[in-house]
Amino acid sequence: MTFSSAGGRPRLPLWVFFGVAAGAALVTFVVTALLTNIFEKKVEASNGTPRIVAVTGQDINDAELWGQTYPLEYDGFKATATFTPTNHADALVPVTGPRQAVVDQLGYDPETRTETAESKIEADPRLVTLWSGYAFSLDYRHARGHEWMLTDQRMTLRVLLRDQPGTCLNCHASTVALYEELGDGDTMAGFDVMNAMSYNDVTQLATHPIQCIDCHDPTTMKLRITRPALINGLKALKASEGILDYDVNRDATTQEMRSYVCAQCHVEYYFTSDTKTLTFPWANGLDLDQVFAYYNEIGFTDYTNATSGAQVLKAQHPDFETWSAGVHAANGVTCADCHMSYQRVGNQKIANHQIADPLANVNATCGVCHTASDQVILDRVETIQNRFIQSRDRALDATVALINDIAAAQAAGVDADRIALAQKFQNQAAFYVDYAYSENSYGFHAPDYMAKILTESLDAARKGQLALLGQTEAELAPSDVAEANLEKIVVTGKI
Ligand code: HEC
Ligand code: HEC
Ligand code: HEC
Ligand code: HEC
Ligand code: HEC
CATH class of the missing domain: 1.10.1130.10 (Flavocytochrome C3; Chain A)
Known part of the structure; x- marks a missing residue:
């Protein structure tokens, strides 16, 4: 059905229009009032109280x-x-x-x-x-x-x-x-x-x-x-x-x-x-x-x-x-x-x-909101969570390896600059994987975002281990292409 003003219907005098409109409004009002009243009565009957009532009393904190x-x-x-x-x-x-x-x-x-x-x-x-x-x-x-x-x-x-x-x-x-x-x-x-x-x-x-x-x-x-x-x-x-x-x-x-x-x-x-x-x-x-x-x-x-x-x-x-x-x-x-x-x-x-x-x-x-069957939805959540756990475990293994490597390097008397740089990377690797670990949905709340975070953790752990072997911060910097892509993302503001 379309709504068009070009129909061939004869025009009625204005008073008819207003009269009908007023009548309709009155009927609507009465019906609404009646329904509202019935609804309120039903609600009241169901638990004895209307919906929004202020709560007062000495034990307000209880x-x-x-x-x-x-x-x-x-x-x-x-x-x-x-x-x-x-x-x-x-x-x-x-x-x-x-x-x-x-x-x-x-x-x-x-x-x-x-x-x-x-x-x-x-x-x-x-x-x-x-x-x-x-x-x-x-x-x-x-x-x-x-x-x-x-x-x-x-x-x-x-x-x-x-x-x-x-x-x-x-x-x-x-x-x-x-x-x-x-x-x-x-x-x-x-x-x-x-x-x-x-x-x-x-x-x-x-x-x-x-x-x-x-x-x-x-x-x-x-x-x-x-x-x-x-x-x-x-x-x-x-x-x-x-x-x-x-x-x-x-x-x-x-x-x-x-x-x-x-x-x-x-x-x-x-x-x-x-x-x-x-x-x-x-x-x-x-x-x-x-x-x-x-x-x-x-x-x-x-x-x-x-x-x-x-x-x-x-x-x-x-x-x-x-x-x-x-x-x-x-x-x-x-x-x-x-x-x-x-x-x-x-x-x-x-x-x-x-x-x-x-x-x-x-x-x-x-x-x-979702019309799929319960089982399909449950399976979807499980798949997201299982993939999350696989990435998380690799990032955590890598971070733990870095922590142990730094301890071993210290025991072996490795150069303090290398240790300091590796420790800096440990902070990022550990914080990022911890962020993913302590988030409580096992990745469900934002799967792609979690994947990015775990990749960054893994990357920091890798760089920390390379730092122990003597690579400098400049050598471990992102490539020009990666840097340029990052700038583009920052410019659009969509993360
Ligand atoms: C952690 C926060 C939180 C606590 C604690 C909490 N509520 Fe609510 N409550 C909510 C939220 C969120 C809604 C949904 C509100 C909305 O949709 O605008 C809600 C809705 C309500 C409503 C509106 C009707 C409904 O059920 O949607 C009532 C009444 C209500 N709560 C009563 C209570 C009472 C009584 C308690 C303590 C026994 C309580 N709430 C504790 C968060 C809370
Ligand atoms: C109030 C509506 C609403 C509810 C409730 C809701 N979703 Fe969604 N869900 C959406 C919308 C909107 C999208 C975006 C995709 C789309 O347009 O279909 C979405 C997307 C998803 C996706 C794709 C995720 C992705 O990152 O691409 C999954 C999986 C999902 N929902 C699972 C669930 C599960 C499980 C629940 C219950 C725990 C749930 N949703 C509850 C509205 C809802
Ligand atoms: C900003 C709010 C916030 C503060 C501050 C906070 N917590 Fe919690 N805490 C939470 C939330 C939310 C949870 C539930 C989610 C979770 O377990 O990750 C939680 C869970 C816990 C749990 C149960 C799970 C576990 O970690 O074993 C303990 C115990 C706990 N907190 C202790 C503490 C202690 C001790 C402090 C102070 C050092 C503290 N919390 C400060 C919000 C907070
Ligand atoms: C005053 C702080 C506080 C607020 C507000 C709060 N939470 Fe919590 N929530 C906690 C803490 C702390 C725990 C962990 C309790 C424990 O383990 O003993 C928790 C536990 C949970 C759990 C785990 C429940 C379970 O049975 O395993 C869920 C889910 C949750 N919160 C969701 C929410 C949602 C959703 C809201 C808002 C409607 C909310 N929380 C508001 C502090 C809070
Ligand atoms: C689209 C649905 C959806 C929305 C929106 C959502 N969650 Fe969740 N949440 C889930 C699902 C699904 C899980 C995983 C449950 C499981 O593993 O069994 C979960 C897990 C959790 C848990 C861990 C529960 C536990 O018992 O340990 C907490 C805490 C939590 N969510 C808090 C929040 C808070 C706070 C928000 C809003 C900022 C939020 N969620 C928004 C679906 C949702």
Whole structure:
């Protein structure tokens, strides 16, 4: 059917047109009002409450209070305590050794206190060499549900056996009340106070893992950013794009917020050396090459590798940055679309608050946009992840070989200049492969981007080994063709 004004239909007087239009509007209004009323009644009947109601009360920092108004979201939220397997973490394991003592001391429920997520360093001892001397070489595990974030942090040997700053709590506890308390009502001031305190002092003040209030405004129920590190990080990122004075809570779209609430924590970060302020390294941009350049410009490294003596960076869960570089982000598909997909409960459509593995229900999640069968989709993810693991393993083997070669070269008295250059390449090889390793989707969030990162890691490891054999930085520079191609990419700005 086409809409054309050139038809031979006779023209009616104007009053007929307006009369009909007004009549139609009235009918529409009545019908809509009736339907809305029926809909509201149905919704109310299904759980006794209309959808958006402000939450108030003394226990506003406790999800339980919110659960009285929003029981369905609360059920999902509580379910984050239940373990859900992923493609690469299929079970919990018993808590043993020094960790058991702490669990006993904290008096956890006997049903749950004996288990924790599987160890990644036991499964892959190469990581111990990669991080030799650093706290991560003591204990590093798979992630599990949000309900465990505070417990698991308190129980890790990284905290039990090493001093940590209060900064760690920014992403492992409900902090809205904490910031206010420490800053006398001023969140930003509270953030500074918290970062300057010791872990042990802050953890005593922390009462809950993440709660509703950490993602929602209790009055409007709108998503909001409560973490100063993300507010500052996005301000720096936007400034690098020429947007000055960006305020995420004022300027972000609803759609962007569906990823930004997660970016409060699921990002690469560092603590400034002097004040231990939680900072996201985004002043040059989100791309790993820009992040690495940023760290080099400010002269920051996290620790000295005990095997090779190199000063190196440690990467941590860059889930948001990696997603940003992928095809889903480019199409406006957010974290919540996959990890909190809508589900129907009775007459309501709600966001699944058991934030977990999207593959647990492929049809309800991926099936919203992809028409292939569940099995085809699952196979596709597995293929992406398997290819990722093959590349990652080669890059990590090469990085570990470089670390051991540097140690051997030092023992053999090789020239200090060669060692220094090899250590510089180790920093890049290690940081890049670590970035890919600690990103939690095994390549799925952005497969081609991960392939590039692992190639760069592998290349840096190769160059480090050649540096030990005497090649100079100039000899190891990219070819003219590679350099020219890189410039073209920088000019188009599309990475
Ligand atoms: C910017 C936010 C952020 C900060 C700061 C942070 N974490 Fe985490 N942490 C996370 C996220 C997100 C995860 C889940 C993803 C993962 O395991 O990679 C996590 C996972 C963990 C885990 C469970 C998995 C593992 O690594 O064994 C432990 C334990 C942990 N963090 C300890 C710490 C300690 C100790 C500090 C301070 C040195 C800290 N975290 C600081 C965000 C943060
Ligand atoms: C306050 C910080 C914080 C925020 C905000 C946050 N996370 Fe997490 N997330 C964590 C930590 C910490 C863990 C690891 C907990 C553990 O292992 O004990 C985690 C674990 C996870 C897991 C693993 C769950 C499992 O069952 O294995 C997923 C998936 C996840 N987060 C996704 C998200 C998404 C999606 C969002 C946004 C809607 C989000 N997170 C917001 C800190 C956060
Ligand atoms: C297009 C869908 C999709 C989007 C969008 C997406 N993810 Fe994922 N995510 C996945 C899949 C698939 C996996 C791999 C699950 C597996 O291996 O079983 C995953 C894995 C994860 C994990 C590890 C889960 C675990 O239990 O260890 C975390 C954490 C995570 N994503 C966080 C995020 C965050 C944060 C965002 C937004 C910045 C995001 N994801 C966007 C599909 C998505
Ligand atoms: C990690 C962040 C996070 C936490 C914690 C969180 N939510 Fe949400 N919530 C979301 C996201 C994302 C949406 C989807 C919002 C959108 O589409 O605009 C949402 C949506 C909602 C909605 C709108 C209706 C719906 O289900 O889509 C309600 C109501 C809600 N949440 C209640 C709660 C309650 C109650 C809690 C605590 C028990 C809670 N949320 C905890 C992120 C969170
Ligand atoms: C809200 C819509 C939406 C959801 C939900 C969604 N996708 Fe996608 N997906 C897209 C779009 C759009 C593309 C871009 C390609 C296209 O235009 O078809 C895409 C592309 C892909 C690709 C090709 C990736 C690449 O790098 O080229 C894979 C694989 C994929 N999706 C898997 C999944 C899986 C698995 C899930 C569920 C965990 C999922 N998607 C959920 C919209 C979605």
